Amino acid sequence: MKRKSFREMECPIAQTLEVVGEWWTPLILREVLIRDRTKFDEIQNALGIAPTVLANRLSTLVSHGLLERRRYTHSPERFEYVSTASARDFRPVLDELARWGEKWTPSPGQGSPN
């Protein structure tokens, strides 16, 4: 089922979800912003995410200006994804998601996001 876009909604929550609301995307930002994993292969291994899904989510984040795609080796060609100011300003959202999860979800949600 194709999901409906929130782009036309006049609500800043909907606008934010249009950028970061897809399944996996907040965890990708967690890897980059909190765990300092920026390389495609690192993120993919850490999350156990399908490479095609990861490539799709990263492309969305790059197109909205949260990440910058940089080649770090030529042969083989490999890319990393560096956070911009707008991604770093998403950290408080991740912190609130972690706070809520620690308080209201059962274990195994008792670890730290750090």
Added chain:
Amino acid sequence: MKRKSFREMECPIAQTLEVVGEWWTPLILREVLIRDRTKFDEIQNALGIAPTVLANRLSTLVSHGLLERRRYTHSPERFEYVSTASARDFRPVLDELARWGEKWTPSPGQGSPN
């Protein structure tokens, strides 16, 4: 494509997303918590969401204890969804999502969530 569950991940962000991370769910919580719309039909009309999708998302929120389902008329049978303490404690997440959207997304994301 069936999405992967985050239930086994030992991270409170992942645990939170398992509950509220599906497409539409944060906007449903916005309706209940911020706009005070609790009736199924009100929420459905406000969001323009397919009834089957709304029923699915509400069922997930009820099963995780964020909402309580209450019948408010018998004939026809109609239900409303009342927030619990755990849902009300999600408000800071919505506020952070709104703050980020106001700052980093273009219009029409310039309205207020209230």
